Amino acid sequence: MDNLEKYPQLVPVFQDIENIIGKDSYDMWLRPAHFEYNATALVICLPNQFWGNTIRERYETIIRDAFLKHLGTQITVEYKIEAPEETPTITSAQDVFSATAVTEQPAVVKINPFASRLNSSYTFENFIESPSNRFAYKAAEAVAHKLGARENNPLVIYSSPGLGKTHLLHAIGNQILKDNPSAKVLYMSGEEFVSEYIEALQSKTPESFRKKYRSLDCFLMDDIQFVSGKEACTIEFFNTFNALFESKKQIVLSSDRTPQQLEWDERLSSRLLSGITTEIKRPNLETRIAILRQKRDSINFDIGDDVLAFIAEGIHTNVRELEGSLFRLVAYCGMHSVTPSIAIAKELLADILIYNNTSSVNINTIKKIVGKHFNIKMEDFNSKRKTQSVAWPRQIAMFLTTDLTDLSLPEIGREFNRDHSTVVHARDTVKEKIEKDPFFAAEINQIILDIKAVDNK
Ligand code: ADP
Ligand code: MG
Secondary structure (H helix, E strand, O other): OOOHHHOHHHHHHHHHHHHHHOHHHHHHHHOOOEEEEOOOEEEEEEOOHHHHHHHHHHHHHHHHHHHHHHHOOOOEEEEEEOOOOOOOOOOOHHHHHHHHHHHOOOOEEEEOOOOOOOOOOOOOOOOOOOOOOHHHHHHHHHHHHOOOOHHHOOEEEEOOOOOOHHHHHHHHHHHHHHHOOOOOEEEEEHHHHHHHHHHHHHOOOHHHHHHHHHOOOEEEEEOHHHOOOOHHHHHHHHHHHHHHHHOOOEEEEEEOOOOHHHOOOHHHHHHHOOOEEEEOOOOOHHHHHHHHHHHHHHHOOOOOHHHHHHHHHHOOOOHHHHHHHHHHHHHHHHHHOOOOOHHHHHHHOHHHHHHHOOOOOOHHHHHHHHHHHHOOOHHHHOOOOOOHHHHHHHHHHHHHHHHHOOOOHHHHHHHOOOOHHHHHHHHHHHHHHHHHOHHHHHHHHHHHHHHHHHHOO
C-alpha cells in the first residue's frame, strides 16, 4: 500500500496479503492504493469504482482474514473514490480506469461485512439465467421468497467449480435481507465451518458455536464437501442440520460433488436429498457470451462483441476463468492504452484458451486417433463386433467424446450406432479405470494430447 509507513503495525499484514495473492496482483491493485486505518475499519482510497470492485471481489476476504489473523480484529473494508473524472463517455480502453467512476453514483461505497458474511455483489439480477442453470436459479429464487417451505428444504446445488454455486448462495441471502432486513442469514463455507468448530472445541465453547447456528432463519453453507471425511465435524454438521431442519429453518448447501459422492451417513444423505437437489451444468456458448457482455457492461469497458465471442469460444468449463480472462484483457489494455482485439486476446490468453480448447474437437478425430492407437478401423467403432480388441477402444472413444465434446449422450450414442445407456456404461467403465490405474490414465492423457494436436492445427 502506498502510505504503509504511516502504519508500521500493518507491514506484516500486507506482507502476508502480498504472499497470498502474489506480487503481480499486489503491485497492480493494492500497492498503488492509499489507505486509512483505525483499528476497526480500513478505508481504501482509489481513483475509480472499477478498481474498488476488483479489490472487493477478489481480495477483500483475504484482506479481512489477514487482519483477523495478525491483529485479531474483524475489520470493515470501505472504498473511497477520490477523484471522479469528468469525461462522461469511454472511447477507448485507456479511459477505463478513470472514467468508470463517473457512471456510478456514490462517491463512497460502503461495504459492511454483515454478520451474515454476504457479498452484496452477487445477486439474482446479475446472474445470467440459461438452460444449464435454470432449475438451480428458479429453485434458489423460490427458496429466497418462501423460506423453510418443506418442499424446498434443503436446497442442494452441485456442480464442478466456477459455475455459479457461490453466486447463487449469496444471491439467496441478499434477496432475503432485502425483503426482510432483520432476517438471520448466515453464509459460510465448509472450510470455515470446520475451522470454527475446531476452534470452538479448543476454546471449550462448543455450546456458543451451536447456539449461533441454531438461531438462524437461513443457513447457506458453501462447499460442504470440506466437511466430509472429518468425522467430528460431520456429526456436528449433521446435528446443526437436523436442528435447523426440524425447526423448519431454511438450509441451502452447495457442493462440488453429488450428494451421493459425499459418502455421508445414510440418514444424513437421505435428508440431504429430501428437498431439492439440482445441478448446474456447463454454460453453452450463448450463455458464455451473455455473461461476458454483462461483465463488460458492468465495468463499462469498450470491448467488442467479436472479442467477447472469441474468449467465450475458448473457455467452456468455468465461468470464473471466463471472467478472469476478461479482467486480464481489460487490465492489460487499460495499462497499455490499447483497444482490445482478438489478436491481443489470443496472445494474452494463449495458456487458458489452449488448455480449454475442446470445442474444435471433432468426433472423427477422436475415432481416428483412438483407432490408430489401438490399431482398429474407423468402421469398427460403429460395427456390432463385440470382441474385446474392438469393444475396449470403442468404449474409450465414447468416453473421450463425452469428455471432449459438447455432444449429448443420445447424440454420442447415435455417432457410435448405440443407445445412450451404452455410452454411460462406457464412460463410467473407462473413468473408473483411469482413477484406479495411473498408467492407463497417462495413456489416455497422451491420446487426448494427440487429438488436440490434430484439431488445433
Ligand atoms: P462456484 O461457487 O460454482 O465455484 P462461483 O459462484 O464462484 O462458482 O462463480 C464464479 C464466477 O462466475 C463468479 O464471479 C460468478 O459471479 C460468475 N458466474 C457464474 N455463473 C454465472 C452466471 N450464470 N451469470 C453471471 N455470473 C456468473
Ligand atoms: Mg464456490
